[in-house]
Amino acid sequence: MVNPMGMREGRVRASFRRLAWMLPLLVATAGIGAKSDAQAPKKILDHSVYDGWRTLSNTAVSPDGKFVGYVYRPQEGDAMGEVRNVATGAIVQIPRVSTWRFTADSKFLIATQVPPFEETKKARRAKAKPEDMPKNHLIVLKLGEPTFKTIERVTSWSMGEDGTRWLVYRPEPAKPATPATPATPATPATPAKPEEKKDDKRPTKKADHRVGDKHVLHDLSTGTETTLANVTSFVWSKAGNRLALAYSEPLTATTPADAPRDRVEVRHLDAGKVHTPIARLGRYTRLTLSESGERLAFTTDADDYAAKKPSLSLYTAETSRDAADRVSIAPGEMVLSENGGLRWSRSERRLLYPIGPKPVEDKEIPEDERVSVDVWNWQDALLQPMQLLQAAGERTRSYDVLYDVASKRSLVLEDPSFINVIIPDQVDSRYALGVDSIPYRKEISWDGQYADVYIVDTTTGTRKRVYSKLRGNANISPTGKWVTILDELAQKFLIIDTATGAVEDATGKVPTSLFDTEDDHPDAPPAYGVRGFTKEGEQPIVADKYDLWLVTPKVRMMARNLTGGRDAFLRFNRVNVEREAEFVNPNDMWLVAQNELNKQTGIYYRGKDGLKRLAFGPKAYSIVAKAEKADTLLYSRADAREYPDLWLTNTAFEDAKVITSTNPQIAEYNWYTTELVSWRSGDGQQLQGLLMKPENFDPAKKYPMVAYFYERNSDDLYAHRSPAPSASTINIPLFCSQGYVVFVPDIPYKVGYPGESAVSSIVSGCNSIIDRGFVDPKRVGIQGQSWGGYQVAYLVTETNMFACAEAGAPVSNMFSAYGGIRYGSGMVRQFQYERQQSRIGGTPWNSMLRYIENSPIFHADKVQTPIMLMHNDRDGAVPWTQSIEYFTALRRLNKPAWLVVYNNEDHNLVERKNRKDLSIRLSQFFDHYLKGAPMPEWMAKGVPAVMKGKTMGLEVPKQ
Numbered sequence: 001m002v003n004p005m006g007m008r009e010g011r012v013r014a015s016f017r018r019l020a021w022m023l024p025l026l027v028a029t030a031g032i033g034a035k036s037d038a039q040a041p042k043k044i045l046d047h048s049v050y051d052g053w054r055t056l057s058n059t060a061v062s063p064d065g066k067f068v069g070y071v072y073r074p075q076e077g078d079a080m081g082e083v084r085n086v087a088t089g090a091i092v093q094i095p096r097v098s099t100w101r102f103t104a105d106s107k108f109l110i111a112t113q114v115p116p117f118e119e120t121k122k123a124r125r126a127k128a129k130p131e132d133m134p135k136n137h138l139i140v141l142k143l144g145e146p147t148f149k150t151i152e153r154v155t156s157w158s159m160g161e162d163g164t165r166w167l168v169y170r171p172e173p174a175k176p177a178t179p180a181t182p183a184t185p186a187t188p189a190t191p192a193k194p195e196e197k198k199d200d201k202r203p204t205k206k207a208d209h210r211v212g213d214k215h216v217l218h219d220l221s222t223g224t225e226t227t228l229a230n231v232t233s234f235v236w237s238k239a240g241n242r243l244a245l246a247y248s249e250p251l252t253a254t255t256p257a258d259a260p261r262d263r264v265e266v267r268h269l270d271a272g273k274v275h276t277p278i279a280r281l282g283r284y285t286r287l288t289l290s291e292s293g294e295r296l297a298f299t300t301d302a303d304d305y306a307a308k309k310p311s312l313s314l315y316t317a318e319t320s321r322d323a324a325d326r327v328s329i330a331p332g333e334m335v336l337s338e339n340g341g342l343r344w345s346r347s348e349r350r351l352l353y354p355i356g357p358k359p360v361e362d363k364e365i366p367e368d369e370r371v372s373v374d375v376w377n378w379q380d381a382l383l384q385p386m387q388l389l390q391a392a393g394e395r396t397r398s399y400d401v402l403y404d405v406a407s408k409r410s411l412v413l414e415d416p417s418f419i420n421v422i423i424p425d426q427v428d429s430r431y432a433l434g435v436d437s438i439p440y441r442k443e444i445s446w447d448g449q450y451a452d453v454y455i456v457d458t459t460t461g462t463r464k465r466v467y468s469k470l471r472g473n474a475n476i477s478p479t480g481k482w483v484t485i486l487d488e489l490a491q492k493f494l495i496i497d498t499a500t501g502a503v504e505d506a507t508g509k510v511p512t513s514l515f516d517t518e519d520d521h522p523d524a525p526p527a528y529g530v531r532g533f534t535k536e537g538e539q540p541i542v543a544d545k546y547d548l549w550l551v552t553p554k555v556r557m558m559a560r561n562l563t564g565g566r567d568a569f570l571r572f573n574r575v576n577v578e579r580e581a582e583f584v585n586p587n588d589m590w591l592v593a594q595n596e597l598n599k600q601t602g603i604y605y606r607g608k609d610g611l612k613r614l615a616f617g618p619k620a621y622s623i624v625a626k627a628e629k630a631d632t633l634l635y636s637r638a639d640a641r642e643y644p645d646l647w648l649t650n651t652a653f654e655d656a657k658v659i660t661s662t663n664p665q666i667a668e669y670n671w672y673t674t675e676l677v678s679w680r681s682g683d684g685q686q687l688q689g690l691l692m693k694p695e696n697f698d699p700a701k702k703y704p705m706v707a708y709f710y711e712r713n714s715d716d717l718y719a720h721r722s723p724a725p726s727a728s729t730i731n732i733p734l735f736c737s738q739g740y741v742v743f744v745p746d747i748p749y750k751v752g753y754p755g756e757s758a759v760s761s762i763v764s765g766c767n768s769i770i771d772r773g774f775v776d777p778k779r780v781g782i783q784g785q786s787w788g789g790y791q792v793a794y795l796v797t798e799t800n801m802f803a804c805a806e807a808g809a810p811v812s813n814m815f816s817a818y819g820g821i822r823y824g825s826g827m828v829r830q831f832q833y834e835r836q837q838s839r840i841g842g843t844p845w846n847s848m849l850r851y852i853e854n855s856p857i858f859h860a861d862k863v864q865t866p867i868m869l870m871h872n873d874r875d876g877a878v879p880w881t882q883s884i885e886y887f888t889a890l891r892r893l894n895k896p897a898w899l900v901v902y903n904n905e906d907h908n909l910v911e912r913k914n915r916k917d918l919s920i921r922l923s924q925f926f927d928h929y930l931k932g933a934p935m936p937e938w939m940a941k942g943v944p945a946v947m948k949g950k951t952m953g954l955e956v957p958k959q
């Protein structure tokens with residue numbers, strides 16, 4: 001039975017029914033968009049326009065603030081980079097830029113230029129050999145000059161992090177020579193008497209010991225180049241003036257037996273000096289320079305090269321000496337690992353290196369006797385699918401050891417029973433943070449992440465447990481002075497003195513909650529988090545819903561509010577504009593904020609004089625970049641019509657001007673407007689949502705409407721959306737341009753009743769829009785992906801008010817889904833239903849009715865809405881069998897349903913050709929049911945398997 005408002009009677013709770021379908025109370029905010037002024041009709045977006053829409057990427061500003069770089073990148077085709085002179089506005093264009101960077105002295109820009117898109121596509125279609133494929137080039141632009149230098153056929157390039165003068169690039173290897181036509185063999189001569197074989201003691205290289213490649217050292221200041229032959233790897237000092245290289249030289253019959261065949265050398269580039277710490281036959285790997293470039297570390301098999309499986313040695317060296325010192329590896333069963341990196345401390349007194357188990361000899365088992373089997377044991381901490389996905393990582397897992405250079409002592413910090421020690425960035429701290437989740441691994445299947453927290457003494461290796469079974473997060477300050485803990489279960493904020501182990505409960509120092517108590521999952525409310533530490537005193541800065549708070553440990557005083565957003569409903573977030581910001585300066589802090597009520601945003605700066613608002617309004621503002629050594633700032637602003645182009649200004653926001661024009665063609669098309677709308681849900685809750693209308697909207701007309709939803713999206717009021725082929729959802733600009741109204745409602749959830757919650761919010765929201773008079777109630781559809789897809793699948797079992805529905809990757813059966821595997825992670829889905837998005841809050845054996853009531857599959861006989869499903873056969877999040885269950889049930893019941901499956905695709909489509917195909921099918925599906933367009937071939941007759949790959953079924957009969 002269906003009631004007058006379109007709701008199906010049956011399993012909705014009585015109390016819910018009594019409230020749900022009262023006439024909605026409409027509370028709407030002022031619309032952002034209104035009916036366009038009279039003008040000539042604009043073009044309508046269609047699926048052919050996608051490639052013309054660009055994005056702005058690779059934004060960079062030179063350290064001196066005098067030049068700005070950005071790249072216009074089409075969805076498909078050739079990118080165009082532009083380098084703008086801030087003072088003059090002059091622009092140098094660099095076609096087909098992939099990556100680039102400014103030198104630290106702001107004199108040059110170095111870039112990679114990729115081949116033309118069409119040229120590469122043509123070569124791929126012709127199945128060209130790798131050596132015949134088009135190659136990248138290296139671009140060198142001297143800033144201020146109108147042209148750039150191109151170095152052709154370059155595989156890769158690099159320079160020091162703060163490099164100014166030197167770079168190294170690797171040229172593409174020369175193409176293999178075409179074999180010459182063999183000459184006609186001559187009459188063999190009488191063979192000469194073979195010479196007596198001499199005892200040749202020249203060593204030979206192993207088959208897998210490759211010779212190095214040609215590299216080129218380029219001097220930007222002069223343009224001169226030095227060829228570096230047979231280089232296997234190299235590493236820069238931070239300043240970019242020292243270069244450590246590993247060489248592997250070829251061995252020939254004429255190579256002297258005592259020649260330095262393989263070696264490590266350090267080039268002091270500015271001084272023109274070269275030092276060779278070691279020169280012996282062997283492979284040299286993991287070269288690591290200290291920040292100053294004064295010390296070097298590397299691993300090698302040179303000491304055991306003759307062995308069948310040589311072991312590794314670790315060496316350190318002073319880069320101004322022709323000598324290296326072998327490090328004695330920590331004693332025990334472990335050996336120096338081939339995996340993991342080396343890391344110098346800032347003081348250069350310490351070195352972190354990795355150890356691991358000795359390699360295990362693989363037993364040879366004949367193929368016809370080899371059994372492939374997975375054994376699941378109820379005592380396993382992790383399920384087999386998760387173990388299998390992590391197996392490669394576990395086989396190569398390494399454990400950190402801290403080496404003291406002065407004492408030549410190694411201290412093991414991690415081992416298989418204690419695998420996660422977090423050392424502050426400087427690596428010189430006496431104390432580190434240990435986080436041990438091993439005892440609680442089994443519980444992540446249904447509950448969440450837990451861990452014991454330790455303070456680790458890096459001079460003795462002592463581990464002291466300071467907190468047990470933490471659900472939340474732990475952080476250590478940059479020098480290791482404090483450990484902070486945010487316990488989500490207890491809703492406490494603790495500060496631990498690492499030197500003494502003293503624990504301070506700082507919860508009461510902040511007068512508001514540091515946890516999201518409004519979160520509607522059946523789980524502990526998540527913490528907003530620690531946002532950094534100050535340099536003086538390393539005071540933690542913590543966040544609540546609105547503000548940032550400065551907390552002073554060990555002092556009986558309240559935390560200081562740095563932002564003051566709560567009274568104005570402003571939610572503040574700090575933006576890190578510095579490349580290497582270890583600490584946070586509360587008197588030099590850039591922030592963005594959003595008004596919780598009207599969704600307007602702004603940019604703020606907090607200096608010595610307090611907080612200053614620099615920009616605010618009905619836009620989505622964002623800080624993009626700041627010059628490292630100048631007063632130049634880049635920001636963007638956006639709304640439905642305005643693309644987030646770059647604006648150039650100073651830190652006082654004076655004379656701001658837009659400097660890019662990414663998609664000016666927007667003006668040519670019938671675009672869309674966005675407004676914030678409010679209504680009351682079926683159970684009386686005040687809700688918000690977004691309403692998108694065509695630019696040429698006429699309130700006197702009746703429009704078809706598609707409701708798209710996930711959870712809460714109203715914060716995206718000022719987000720800019722571009723026409724693009726869809727990974728899984730409708731493209732809003734395209735649908736609005738073609739005459740649809742699109743409604744995006746927020747959905748709050750009640751634990752145990754996610755389906756009813758969706759009905760309460762979405763149906764009441766759609767009715768509130770219909771009651772405005774410009775939407776045809778008989779032409780309303782719904783669409784969602786993943787969790788949104790589930791809600792679509794559920795809605796059509798509850799109401800017949802929708803003319804059609806499309807559900808992407810939906811869960812249809814919560815019983816089978818509960819015990820299913822998320823193939824992307826190997827985790828069983830139990831945690832999702834008990835604690836996370838599905839919000840059931842119980843198990844099938846203690847909350848059985850909730851699983852039945854919320855599963856569309858059990859109510860498929862109630863469906864009267866035509867539905868399209870999209871679910872891909874490599875979905876790693878929601879098993880595609882969920883859609884098969886739903887589709888086959890609807891098919892058995894003779895309900896109109898379609899299931900579109902893209903082969904070898906994941907949860908959301910990746911391949912552009914598939915995205916284009918889905919976009920067309922979504923349009924055809926909704927156009928048929930909401931606009932009366934003819935049914936396409938794939939809907940009317942399907943695509944038989946024998947025609948797969950020969951026709952897509954997209955043909956539409958002519959009207």
